[in-house]
Amino acid sequence: MDALPCWAIVTPERRAHVERVATLLREWATTLGLDRGERDRWMRAVYLHDSLRDAPESEMRRWAPFIEGPVELRHGPAAAARAELEGERDADVLSAVRWHSVGWAAWGPTGRALYCADFLEPGRPFDRTERAALARTFCDAPAQVLREVVTKRLAYAEKQGWTLPPESIAFRRVVCS
16 A cells, blocks of 8 residues: 555645655665565555544544544544454554554554654654654664654653553553663
8 A cells, every 4th residue: 555545534734744654664664674565564554544634523433432532542543443444454554553643562563663753754843853863763773763752752742731541651661661
């Protein structure tokens, strides 16, 4: 998959974000010499991860009725549920999409790479120089970059006064200890 699914509900700005994340993951996959199967897994995850991000709340609740918390946390689980209905069977892809906003302790390389690329893509307006350096370092030190990304994302969430989901707390414990 090298494009958003036909059922995606995204704004032009979101589509551009997804393309920047895809570009970053393609670069990393090439540098890391990933085999075609793993590269394809990364690409399916990237094009699915925000596929329902701009959907109405009712659509997200339809696909992710049991997710608690703000509606913004539903888009990953909703996209994963829709992708599964449409035929996606790869557990790594589905977990990467489902938990890309909060992290998941049991992730393999697909989820970890998507989590980092989603944060490090160059279109985000904050800490551009620092994030670009982390993106360049990913292929040489993926575990170190992941720790930095987890630390930054969760520190920001806590500073905003957001309640961290249990998945985020468990993910931080696994990655940062």
